[in-house]
Amino acid sequence: xxxxxxxxxxxxxxxxxxxxxxxxxxxxxxxxxxxxxxxxxxxxxxxxxxxxxxxxxxxxxxxxxxxxxxxxxxxxxxxxxxxxxxxxxxxxxxxxxxxxxxxxxxxxxxxx
Amino acid sequence: xxxxxxxxxxxxxxxxxxxxxxxxxxxxxxxxxxxxxxxxxxxxxxxxxxxxxxxxxxxxxxxxxxxxxxxxxxxxxxxxxxxxxxxxxxxxxxxxxxxxxxxxxxxxxxxxx
Numbered sequence: 534x535x536x537x538x539x540x541x542x543x544x545x546x547x548x549x550x551x552x553x554x555x556x557x558x559x560x561x562x563x564x565x566x567x568x569x570x571x572x573x574x575x576x577x578x579x580x581x582x583x584x585x586x587x588x589x590x591x592x593x594x595x596x597x598x599x600x601x602x603x604x605x606x607x608x609x610x611x612x613x614x615x616x617x618x619x620x621x622x623x624x625x626x627x628x629x630x631x632x633x634x635x636x637x638x639x640x641x642x643x644x645x
Numbered sequence: 646x647x648x649x650x651x652x653x654x655x656x657x658x659x660x661x662x663x664x665x666x667x668x669x670x671x672x673x674x675x676x677x678x679x680x681x682x683x684x685x686x687x688x689x690x691x692x693x694x695x696x697x698x699x700x701x702x703x704x705x706x707x708x709x710x711x712x713x714x715x716x717x718x719x720x721x722x723x724x725x726x727x728x729x730x731x732x733x734x735x736x737x738x739x740x741x742x743x744x745x746x747x748x749x750x751x752x753x754x755x756x757x758x
Contacts, residue, residue, distance in 0.1 A: 575734050575748030589745055636688040
């Protein structure tokens with residue numbers, strides 16, 4: 534069975550440019566998470582979906598970040614415009630309800 | 646607000662040693678606690694999940710215990726190997742159905758031959 538798939542794995546952009554990350558969760562997992570991880574830190578939750586509904590997005594900077602999970606399967610996280618401080622690893626995870634989480638490989642974003 | 650602390654922050658040991666990694670949390674109203682390992686430049690790999698009603702879980706050379714009343718969990722690694730070198734993170738999910746996980750900063754482990 535395939536794990537959580539994320540693309541791209543790496544992205545380098547200039548500041549003020551838009552960027553989008555894609556995540557496909559494990560089949561059957563209704564809960565999807567987007568995290569941000571800075572170097573030397575644990576992941577921090579940005580947004581959590583139950584099916585297609587965003588049930589917790591209090592940590593998502595809504596002025597520049599947006600996310601969607603159409604049809605309750607795959608999800609896209611967008612930043613527009615990107616800032617230097619957005620450089621980090623963006624991780625996607627999925628679970629069945631709130632049970633064990635499984636993570637994708639992450640997207641490493643560098644903003645120049 | 647839940648705070649998760651992992652001690653030590655870094656650990657370097659010779660191969661074969663038995664290890665204990667610690668994770669403490671401030672709010673005992675948890676749903677579950679999960680231990681992960683993260684290799685450099687990679688995502689997180691789930692190691693063990695302990696539900697709030699459980700006291701411990703075991704997988705191979707790994708054993709994780711949970712003491713909710715004291716707000717602590719320990720990950721025990723038996724007979725450490727160089728392949729165990731990674732960062733180990735614990736994540737605590739809040740009770741009440743929101744499943745919001747809070748991560749510690751991790752313990753960076755190096756096992757040298």
